[in-house]
Each structure stands twice: as structure tokens, then as C-alpha cells.
Amino acid sequence: MNGTKYVIQKELDRVFKDKKLVFSLFLLPAVLMIGIYLLMGKLINIMVTDVQEHVPTIYVQNMPDGFNSYVEQLNFPGSVIYFYGENVLTRTDEGEKIISTEEIKENIRSGRIDLLVVFEEDFLNQVENYEEGSIIPEIRTYYNPAEDYSEEARNKFMELVINKYKTYLLAKRIGDLNQIMVFDVDRDPAASYVMDETRANAKTLSMMLPYLVIMLLFTGPMNLGIDAITGEKERGTLASMLITPMQRGQLVLGKLLALSILSCLSAVVYSVSIIVGLPDVQKVSAVGNGTVRIEPVQMVWLFIVMVVLVYLYVTIVGLIAVLSKSSKEAGSYISPVYIIVILSGIMTMFAGDFTVDIGMFGIPVYGSAIAIQKITTNELTLAQFGVNVISTVCISAILTIFIIKAFNSEKVMFNV
Amino acid sequence: MIEIENFTKVYKLSKKQRLELKTRNHIRKAVDGVSLLIPKGEIFGLLGPNGAGKTTTLRCISTLLKPTQGSIRVCGHDTIKHPEKVRKKIGFLTNEIRMDPDFSAKYMFEFFGHLHGLNDEVIGERRKKLFSYFEIEEFQNKKIEQLSTGMKQKISIAVSLVHDPEVIIFDEPTNGLDIVTARSVTNYLQLLKEEGKLVLISTHIMSEAERLCDRVAIIVNGKKVIDGSLEYIMDTTGTRNLEDAFFNLYLQYTERGKV
Numbered sequence: 001m002n003g004t005k006y007v008i009q010k011e012l013d014r015v016f017k018d019k020k021l022v023f024s025l026f027l028l029p030a031v032l033m034i035g036i037y038l039l040m041g042k043l044i045n046i047m048v049t050d051v052q053e054h055v056p057t058i059y060v061q062n063m064p065d066g067f068n069s070y071v072e073q074l075n076f077p078g079s080v081i082y083f084y085g086e087n088v089l090t091r092t093d094e095g096e097k098i099i100s101t102e103e104i105k106e107n108i109r110s111g112r113i114d115l116l117v118v119f120e121e122d123f124l125n126q127v128e129n130y131e132e133g134s135i136i137p138e139i140r141t142y143y144n145p146a147e148d149y150s151e152e153a154r155n156k157f158m159e160l161v162i163n164k165y166k167t168y169l170l171a172k173r174i175g176d177l178n179q180i181m182v183f184d185v186d187r188d189p190a191a192s193y194v195m196d197e198t199r200a201n202a203k204t205l206s207m208m209l210p211y212l213v214i215m216l217l218f219t220g221p222m223n224l225g226i227d228a229i230t231g232e233k234e235r236g237t238l239a240s241m242l243i244t245p246m247q248r249g250q251l252v253l254g255k256l257l258a259l260s261i262l263s264c265l266s267a268v269v270y271s272v273s274i275i276v277g278l279p280d281v282q283k284v285s286a287v288g289n290g291t292v293r294i295e296p297v298q299m300v301w302l303f304i305v306m307v308v309l310v311y312l313y314v315t316i317v318g319l320i321a322v323l324s325k326s327s328k329e330a331g332s333y334i335s336p337v338y339i340i341v342i343l344s345g346i347m348t349m350f351a352g353d354f355t356v357d358i359g360m361f362g363i364p365v366y367g368s369a370i371a372i373q374k375i376t377t378n379e380l381t382l383a384q385f386g387v388n389v390i391s392t393v394c395i396s397a398i399l400t401i402f403i404i405k406a407f408n409s410e411k412v413m414f415n416v
Numbered sequence: 417m418i419e420i421e422n423f424t425k426v427y428k429l430s431k432k433q434r435l436e437l438k439t440r441n442h443i444r445k446a447v448d449g450v451s452l453l454i455p456k457g458e459i460f461g462l463l464g465p466n467g468a469g470k471t472t473t474l475r476c477i478s479t480l481l482k483p484t485q486g487s488i489r490v491c492g493h494d495t496i497k498h499p500e501k502v503r504k505k506i507g508f509l510t511n512e513i514r515m516d517p518d519f520s521a522k523y524m525f526e527f528f529g530h531l532h533g534l535n536d537e538v539i540g541e542r543r544k545k546l547f548s549y550f551e552i553e554e555f556q557n558k559k560i561e562q563l564s565t566g567m568k569q570k571i572s573i574a575v576s577l578v579h580d581p582e583v584i585i586f587d588e589p590t591n592g593l594d595i596v597t598a599r600s601v602t603n604y605l606q607l608l609k610e611e612g613k614l615v616l617i618s619t620h621i622m623s624e625a626e627r628l629c630d631r632v633a634i635i636v637n638g639k640k641v642i643d644g645s646l647e648y649i650m651d652t653t654g655t656r657n658l659e660d661a662f663f664n665l666y667l668q669y670t671e672r673g674k675v
């Protein structure tokens with residue numbers, strides 16, 4: 001086993017004695033990741049505030065008597081233009097102009113006007129003279145759901161003006177509104193949130209986390225494994241170790257363990273930068289500040305599941321790397337594997353809450369993904385954990401044996 | 417002692433190799449039925465033109481490749497049955513095996529010392545001896561990639577000798593070296609011989625072999641044409657130097673091939 005120790009030491013030295021390599025392997029990705037997320041966060045923020053702060057332009061056709069003063073009293077944030085008939089006088093950049101309702105709709109389509117509200121003619125009369133069984137009057141809105149401004153304008157206008165106006169008219173007709181309300185629902189809406197904070201946050205976390213873990217753990221082996229094995233084979237430096245008395249198995253184990261250690265480190269770097277960088281994820285995955293409480297046992301399981309998964313990844317990459325004749329060839333075989341890995345992660349995001357057959361936990365990669373998902377909601381059972389870890393370990397062991405076989409094959413090692 | 421018995425190595429040719437070599441054969445016999453006995457305390461030269469099968473033979477002796485037929489024993493250990501024991505005994509140098517360019521000469525020397533199971537004290541002594549002989553000391557902490565070809569070759573030689581092997585197998589050791597460096601390498605081989613080691617080198621430079629070797633084997637197209645002491649070979653061919661002897665034999669062999 002001594003050989004293994006020295007091989008691991010050398011692989012780690014290769015990385016850590018080289019400042020440039022440490023920078024490009026660990027620091028740069030972290031900085032880039034945080035940078036990208038911060039930028040994304042900023043842009044989304046700008047967009048959201050922009051939509052919220054936009055002063056909508058709203059046209060109201062055939063407004064009922066007193067509607068304008070009602071709106072004014074509500075302090076609705078927007079410029080509301082009232083008109084009767086088919087045409088309206090507007091002020092544009094080019095001066096005053098008469099436009100028709102058709103032209104207003106055209107402007108909504110192109111995003112220049114946000115909303116058109118049309119009251120049925122004689123609206124108030126129809127409301128006041130309502131008799132049981134007669135038809136009730138209608139308000140029509142025209143807006144553009146493809147435009148954020150327009151959609152927001154309609155939502156606000158409905159919520160802040162039309163719904164209130166409806167209640168106001170109703171009160172005028174009936175007097176005591178309670179007669180028709182029968183009961184209230186939630187006078188204090190905030191008081192009715194009885195959700196379990198852990199579960200609610202964990203829901204978001206459990207959606208994202210398996211995907212991120214499954215994907216990011218693979219990047220380390222992918223970036224390092226090809227060079228450490230195929231690269232060394234190409235450069236002839238691997239052969240220098242093959243003529244020492246060290247057994248091939250020790251050499252293979254040393255390489256694979258060193259790759260696993262480096263991959264775990266780069267996984268930590270990636271995870272930290274995600275937590276720091278992505279504000280939303282930060283909120284839900286700040287394990288320490290009590291929003292998500294993954295129980296200690298499940299934490300330990302999470303760690304084991306991840307470590308075992310890293311070793312599986314390393315053996316997958318290792319086998320591909322050793323069988324490839326050149327780094328380029330290895331790269332082209334790794335890409336489809338990476339896609340499968342990402343898909344396994346994505347599948348958990350859409351899998352929903354359905355109960356999972358225990359056998360599923362034995363599927364390589366995907367099994368680990370759903371195990372991590374269950375851990376985030378503290379729902380992984382010992383049996384599921386066991387099936388996943390044992391299956392992953394067995395598959396990695398088989399792959400390791402294949403890699404050792406490949407190292408012993410002159411055909412693979414020397415392309416003869 | 418190295419005992420080679422009826423050793424044959426056959427390569428399978430890939431489609432690409434068949435195109436490159438312009439052949440329809442799916443296999444190539446790189447070495448064909450060679451038997452040799454190489455005693456210790458001598459420098460033995462494996463001579464032959466390019467493609468004769470020298471490197472293939474040395475790789476099989478060093479356990480990197482397996483003989484297709486026949487057997488090879490090094491210090492009594494079979495290369496197929498006990499490759500680790502063979503590797504303990506040999507120091508092998510060939511230009512397809514390189515030192516990791518990301519590390520310094522000192523690091524590589526210590527790394528391989530450890531892989532050979534030596535302790536730090538022994539490694540330190542060996543390093544002092546070899547690095548001062550090959551004048552590596554000044555550059556021992558520089559990354560190997562920053563050094564000249566000659567220096568790299570000298571480092572490879574030093575590292576291959578870290579464990580003070582009984583059997584030294586060098587494939588074209590002076591290839592690409594300037595005459596000064598080449599001379600320091602061949603002088604060191606002579607030192608090793610005086611220490612009683614077995615030194616086996618391959619070369620296509622006949623003058624070098626004549627100056628250096630006690631005994632040689634000439635192979636052409638994978639077949640052994642002759643082997644023995646230098647005098648024996650010159651006597652048999654009626655020539656006065658190895659180069660003439662070689663051409664004599666080479667012509668004979670190829671004439672025979674034509675018939």
C-alpha cells in the first residue's frame with residue numbers, strides 16, 4: 001500500500017505546489033460562479049423594480065359617473081385617461097392627436113399603451129336597475145400578457161381599483177354587505193400561515209440541491225481525470241511508474257483516491273460559491289441559520305452518499321480515460337456521460353413527491369440524486385440509504401477492477 | 417544474468433498501422449525466435465538498423481510487454497510470472513518513458529526511490545552520488561520542463577538508477593546527446609560494469625558499440641544474425657571493425673532473404 005501513498009502525495013503536490021493550477025482549478029471557478037450569480041441577481045432585481053416602478057398608461061372607455069373621482073381617491077399609481085365614444089384626444093410626443101379604440105389596441109399590442117378598460121354603455125343604470133334574473137353588465141379589459149408592464153398594470157388595476165369599485169357598488173345596493181358575505185375568510189391573512197418553515201424551505205432546497213450536487217461533483221473528475229490518466233499515458237510519464245516494483249493495483253488506487261480527494265475539494269469550492277453567489281439558494285440552504293434543519297444523522301448520510309458518488313464518478317472517468325488513446329478521444333467519450341449525469345439530476349427536479357420504489361436507489365447516479373433529495377426533507381430511510389451506498393460502492397469496485405485490468409494490459413497501456 | 421529463449425513478439429496491426437506500413441498483413445513479427453544469454457559484469461550491445469526489433473526486445477525484458485512465444489528470465493525470475501521481482505532488479509531507460517515535466521529532478525528522484533521501497537537516507541546518498549556525477553545538482557530544484565534535452569536525459573538516467581539495480585537496460589542511451597554528455601553516459605556504463613553489473617544497451621551506432629561493448633548481438637528484421645564477443649564476430653566475418661562486420665552480415669542476410 002506504500003506505493004499508493006506516494007502516488008496520492010505526488011498527485012496532490014502536482015496541484016498544490018502550482019499556484020497557477022490552484023488558481024485555475026479552485027479559485028477561478030469560484031470567482032466566476034459568484035460573479036455570474038451576482039450579475040444575474042442584479043439584472044433580475046433591476047428588471048423587477050423597473051416593472052414595479054413603471055407608471056402605467058391606462059385608457060378607460062365609457063366610464064361611469066364618479067368613477068374618475070373614485071379612482072383619484074384611491075391614489076392609483078398610473079395615468080388614467082377617460083373617454084366616451086370611439087375616439088380620444090391624446091397627447092403624444094408629436095403633439096395632440098385623436099386616436100380610435102382600434103388604435104389603442106394596436107398600441108397595446110406594440111407595448112406603448114398598457115391597458116384599455118371598457119365599461120358597457122349605461123353601466124351604472126344597468127347596475128342600479130338590476131332585477132333578479134336580468135343580465136348583469138360587463139367590464140372588458142384589453143392588455144398584452146407578453147408585456148411585463150401591461151400584465152402588471154392589469155393586475156394592479158384589477159386588484160386596487162375594479163375589485164374595490166365592485167365592493168363599493170355592492171355596498172350601495174345592499175347596505176350591509178355582511179348579509180351576502182355570510183362569513184369572512186382570514187381577516188388577518190398573515191396569521192394563517194401555519195406552514196412548517198423547515199418543510200417549505202426544504203421543498204425549494206430539495207428541488208435544487210440534488211441537481212447541483214449531482215452535476216457539480218462530476219466536474220472535478222472530468223477536469224482532472226483525463227489529464228491524470230490519458231494525459232500521462234500520452235506523455236509517457238505513466239510508463240515510468242509501470243517499470244517500478246509497485247503493483248498496478250496500487251498505482252490505480254493511488255490515482256483514483258487522489259482524484260477523489262481533489263474532486264471533493266473542488267465540490268466544496270463550488271458549493272460554497274453557489275451559496276454565496278445565488279441569493280435565492282442562499283436563503284433556503286443556509287443550513288446554519290435554522291431555516292433548513294437537516295438532522296445530524298441525515299447530514300452524515302449526505303456526506304457518505306456524496307463521497308461514494310465522487311468515487312463512482314472518478315472510476316467512470318478513470319475507465320474512460322485509461323481506455324482512450326488520446327485526451328481528445330477521452331473528452332469526446334466523457335461529454336455524453338456528463339449529459340446523462342445532468343439529466344439524472346434534472347429528473348429529480350420534476351419527479352415530484354411520488355413514493356419511490358426502493359430499487360430506484362440502487363440505480364447509479366440517479367439513485368444518489370433521489371437519496372440526496374430525500375435527505376433534504378429528512379425523509380431518507382436507512383434501507384434506502386443502504387441500497388444506494390452499497391450499490392454505488394459495488395459498481396465503483398467493479399469499475400476499479402476493470403481499470404486495474406486495463407493497466408495490466410499492454411494493448412491498453414502501449415497501444416500495441 | 418538475462419536468459420532469452422526462443423523469444424518471439426508479434427504485434428497486431430490496426431487498420432491505421434496497416435495503411436501507414438503499406439501492408440495487408442494483420443500482424444507484424446517484430447522479433448522472431450531470438451535466443452540469447454547475457455552474463456553480468458559485461459556490457460552487451462543489441463545492434464541493428466531501425467525497425468530491427470531492439471526496442472521491442474528491451475521492452476519485453478523490462479516486463480512492459482509480454483513475449484508472444486518463448487520466455488525471458490532476469491536474474492532467474494520469469495518476466496511473465498514474476499514481473500515485480502524483475503522490475504526490482506532492473507533500471508530501464510527508453511525514450512518512450514519520460515519524467516513528469518511538472519516536477520523537479522529532486523522530487524522525481526525521491527518519488528521513484530520511495531516506489532522502490534528505499535528510505536530517505538539511502539535515497540539521499542544515491543542522489544548525491546548520481547546528481548554530482550551527471551552534474552544535475554545545480555538544476556535539481558527546477559521543473560524538468562524548463563531544462564534542456566540533454567539535462568532531461570541525464571535526469572532520466574539518474575532516476576532509473578536510483579535503486580542501484582543489478583541489471584541496467586538502456587535503449588539508445590546516447591541518442592540526441594552532445595558528445596560531451598554522451599561520453600559521460602558511456603563512461604558511467606563502464607563504471608557500472610566494473611561494479612559487476614549487467615549492462616545491456618541497444619544502438620545503431622557501430623563505432624560506439626565497438627568502443628563500449630564486450631559482446632554484441634546483431635539483429636536484422638527481428639532475427640538474430642550473430643552474437644558473441646567482438647573478436648569472434650570480426651573473425652567470423654573476416655573484417656577489422658564492427659561496422660564492416662555488420663555490413664557483411666547485413667548483405668549476406670538480405671541476399672539470403674531475396675533467394
Ligand SMILES: Nc1ncnc2c1ncn2[C@@H]1O[C@H](COP(=O)(O)OP(=O)(O)O)[C@@H](O)[C@H]1O
Nearest residue numbers: 415416427444446465466467468469470471472
Ligand atoms: N506498437 C506497435 N504496433 C505495431 N508494430 C510495431 C509497434 N512497435 C513497433 N512495431 C514494429 O515492430 C518492428 C520493430 O520495432 P522496434 O522494436 O521499435 O525496432 P527498433 O527499436 O530496433 O528500431 C518495426 O517494424 C515496427 O514497425
Ligand SMILES: [Mg+2]
Nearest residue numbers: 470471472587
Ligand atoms: Mg528503438
